Amino acid sequence: MKGRVKWFNARKGFGFIEADDGQDVFCHYSAISGRGYRHLEEGDVVEFHVEQSPKGLVARDVKRISTRFANIQRNP
Numbered sequence: 001m002k003g004r005v006k007w008f009n010a011r012k013g014f015g016f017i018e019a020d021d022g023q024d025v026f027c028h029y030s031a032i033s034g035r036g037y038r039h040l041e042e043g044d045v046v047e048f049h050v051e052q053s054p055k056g057l058v059a060r061d062v063k064r065i066s067t068r069f070a071n072i073q074r075n076p
Contacts, residue, residue, distance in 0.1 A: 002065070004075040006041040017046060017059055025050055035057050041067060 008015030013029040032038040045066045048059040
């Protein structure tokens with residue numbers, strides 16, 4: 001599934017992704033693929049798997065596809 005990060009609090013280590021189907025999906029930093037400091041920025045486009053938990057939808061295996069700045073063109 002794909003979606004866009006609605007918000008992510010790096011200090012607390014969690015946030016929410018708005019999936020392409022409009023659903024809000026909880027994302028914990030431990031679900032983000034990669035090494036080192038794992039966080040997301042508002043507007044990042046991500047790909048992920050969804051699981052149902054007792055509290056709602058939870059993202060797993062989150063991979064950043066592009067950042068919110070990916071389409072910004074810079075002048076040389």
